[in-house]
Amino acid sequence: xxxxxxxxxxxxxxxxxxxxxxxxxxxxxxxxPITLEEMLDIRLMNRTDTKFVTNKETMxxxxxLAQGKYYAQFNEGCKIADYxxxxxxxxxxxxxxxxxxxxxxxxxVRVRTYMDSNLTFLEIKTKNNHGRTKKKRVEVPDxxxxxxxxxxxxxxxxxxLGMADLHPTVRNHFRRITLVNYGKTERLTIDYDIxxxxxxxxxxxxxxxxxxxxxxxxGNVFSPVLDIIRELRIKPSGFSKYCIxxxxxxxxxxxxxxxxxxxxxxxxxxxxx
Numbered sequence: 001x002x003x004x005x006x007x008x009x010x011x012x013x014x015x016x017x018x019x020x021x022x023x024x025x026x027x028x029x030x031x032x033p034i035t036l037e038e039m040l041d042i043r044l045m046n047r048t049d050t051k052f053v054t055n056k057e058t059m060x061x062x063x064x065l066a067q068g069k070y071y072a073q074f075n076e077g078c079k080i081a082d083y084x085x086x087x088x089x090x091x092x093x094x095x096x097x098x099x100x101x102x103x104x105x106x107x108x109v110r111v112r113t114y115m116d117s118n119l120t121f122l123e124i125k126t127k128n129n130h131g132r133t134k135k136k137r138v139e140v141p142d143x144x145x146x147x148x149x150x151x152x153x154x155x156x157x158x159x160x161l162g163m164a165d166l167h168p169t170v171r172n173h174f175r176r177i178t179l180v181n182y183g184k185t186e187r188l189t190i191d192y193d194i195x196x197x198x199x200x201x202x203x204x205x206x207x208x209x210x211x212x213x214x215x216x217x218x219g220n221v222f223s224p225v226l227d228i229i230r231e232l233r234i235k236p237s238g239f240s241k242y243c244i245x246x247x248x249x250x251x252x253x254x255x256x257x258x259x260x261x262x263x264x265x266x267x268x269x270x271x272x273x
Contacts, residue, residue: 027063033074073178186217198249205248
């Protein structure tokens, strides 16, 4: 009897997840499209970035309330983009520990493939003492980067390390929706279905229904989505895909400062409206 009840519970949970996914697809289809070419006009020269964490159920409510206020980025015939990212670090996990220890400025090295357009870039992200993040990148043929084609010089100039000092550590795959307000003064990225594979330990993990939202807007101009976020009680929260993926797949890493973070993320993932 207990086994049957458990199976029924799991079946209901799966059905609900499928219903939420279908609702997200339906709401996204109803948003007016905006092309990548049109997105080029959105400069956001005095940009501020804020991250929020929620779950897919709340994400569906956000898409409901965004109707008539936001465009959805449309590329290669689809409003949902797939990303594949591999993070590189030193033997001593220098970049991971910089983040864990709250150091600023700090950097991350990654190779990101935009799977729908089949473009891949070697990227350096630098976060300064004022919380601002800058990204430099160079196009590469695929995820398996080498020191050829100027990659060695690119790394040495920006992180003062070369290919011999770095190795791939954590790979993630996720889906992204990008919204743009009608005034074209902000972009909202919504990342979900995030899966990790640790290339050092061989372990896999995922964040379940967790959703990462990042608001990029031009200074302090009016933001329609901020009112929506407040209405849905979505709280600002930092989230590093590299660090969370590392913690979830490599127990040997120093991670005491992330333990409370993981507890909080688990509560958000399983919270219902």
